[in-house]
Amino acid sequence: MPYVYLESPDDFASIYYTTNTKYGNVGGFAPEKPTIIILHPLFLDSSWLHHQFGDTRLDDGFNMIAFDMRTCGQSTCRPSGLHDSWVDAADLARCIQMLRLPPAHILALEGVSTNCAERLAVLFPEMVLSLTLCNVPAPTELKWVFTAYDELMQSWCCAEDLESFEHVGMESVTFVVGPNVQECDVDLQDELIAYWEVTLPPAQRLRLVETLNVLMNRTPLKAETYASIKVPVLLIHGERNETCPKKYAELLQAQLTGVPGGVILYTVKGASGCLSIVPGSASIANQVFAKFLSRLPHTRSDLVTSEESVEERMQRALQELAVIVDKPKLAQRKAHSSLSFSCLSDDVIMSQSDSLSFYKKGLDSVFSPVGPDGRPTRRFSDRIKSHWFYGEKDGLSYAGSGSTNLVNTTESRTTEKSLPMPSSEPISAETAALRKSTFTPSSVDKLVIKGSMAKVVSGTSSMPFQRLLL
Known part of the structure; x- marks a missing residue:
């Protein structure tokens, strides 16, 4: 079975992996080929790497293996407030040793993966x-992204109907493909939201919750730690990526002073989202990656x-x-886990554990966005479009006098330039700790409107009008 079992008295994780060999195992690797x-x-797993595994520039010349992180995809683990990117790196190192993998080229896609690598x-x-x-990404999360992830997590976890879950799913699509959601292929939107309905x-x-805790509570490495990395490094960055501005790739390039020959930074023109999901950006990134590897010793x-x-x-x-x-004191711990x-500091460990404990309540009675067969009940693009509160391609709703106006409005908006996402600086470690320490059940409940609308409105006369529109 394609799993590596990491067991210890205080932890358990089953790490799933897949390869480009005939039977999906490491034993099928060609010894004469390098390994990737x-x-x-983020938000995805190894099943979304078909643009890499299906690219002959990589598949023909390399052995390829991909791991699902412990809280993603087909991997499973015991929830823990101790989880951070150092734990992810330890998981990966243990898997490499237990599978007897040779030294490999690492391709890390987006925030959590780059921190692990x-x-x-x-x-x-x-x-x-x-x-x-x-x-x-930035050393610590940008303020507006931090806030967006925090709200997204609460809305995602507490969705009580299909429309609510699809709405937060559409918000998540923005983080995957970039702010120009209206330019995203409709089939890709449907596949992403259907995937989350089934797996998350x-x-x-x-x-x-545990995955976002790892991302949002990360701490930057020290300058001397970055300098200790002495392998060839390639940074590929989307030109228009607003959640991970290019200046932080340039900052990392300057910090990796121990890299022989210097760090290579390549900018993908026009790319605003994940470089492995959108076909055009994925093809360019694969080409740059393949050329980079071709210049290294075989x-x-x-x-x-x-x-x-x-x-x-x-x-x-x-x-x-x-x-x-x-x-x-770290050196006194048992390395079998x-x-x-x-x-993580004691405060962050406690706050992460508290959030996991809170969200664990009521798991047996939460809303399920899938049918009895375990499949989505509809495609996101097939939702009813005749209602005046219909959400358009950008995830917002516009009142109109009829279906014709809705179509015209949609067409006119697709020609407009999307509004830029807000710019901000990274948060401090104290800010991240404050978010966790102030986490309370009311911070989640206030985002969920329960009961009939008439009952809600009659019981909330002091509620601002804007809140009723959310």
Whole structure:
């Protein structure tokens, strides 16, 4: 079975992986070809990497393997407030050792994956031949993105009907494909929302909460830690990506002073979203990645047998991590658990645990966006369009006098230039901790309108008019 089981007294994770071999296993790797490890984008899993696995420029010349992170896709784990990007890196390192994978080229797509890849290169340099990071995020989350993710998480977890879930799904599409949602292929929108309805419904909200906690509570690496990365690095960045502005890729380029020959930064013109999902951007990114690898020394993929046991190597990495983050007590932890690599403060661990405990309540009675057969009940694009409150391609609704006006309005808006997303600076670590410490059940309940509208309106006479429109 394509799973790696990571078991310890305080943790359990089943990590799913897929390869480009005939039977989907590592034993089918061609020894004469180099190996690529792919880390999937946020909100998605390895099943969304068909643009990479189906590209002959990569598939013909390389062994390819992709892992679902512990809270994504077909991987499963025990929920934990200790989870951070160091834990993700430890998971990946353990999988590499247990599968006896050779040193590989790492292709990390978007925020959580790039943070994991950087930390893997720091703690386990012998496993990494090169790093390719797509859409590098800011060291800490931008303020407006932080707020948007916070609200998205609460709305997603507490959706009580199909329209509510589809609405938050459409908001999430914006983070995947960029702000010009009206230019996104309708089939892609339908596939994304259907995927979330099946894999991340409210009943699976703990996986979403834990994943976003890892992203939103991240802490930047120190300058000397970045300088310790000494493998070739390629940064691929979307020109119009507003959630991950290009200046932070340029900042990382300057910080990676130990890279031989310097870091290569390539800008994909016109790209505003995930570089692995939209076909045009994915093809360009694959071409740049393939050319980058063609300039590096050719390596074989013979399965590795190390004299050092997995636990011994992980213990050595844990001791190095204790020095990097200046926390000597880390070295005293048991390395047989990936959670031992967590570098979160006690306050953040407690707040993440509290949020997981809160969202765990009532899981047996939450709304399900799928039918009895486990499939979506409709395509997002097939929702009723004759109602005056119909949401258009941009996710907003416009009142009109009839279906003809709605069509005309939609056509006219597609020709307009979309409004730019707000610009802001990264948040501080104190801000992230404050968000978690002030988390209360009321902060979720206030976003959900329960009962008939007449009852709600009669009982909320002091509520501002704008709130009733939400």
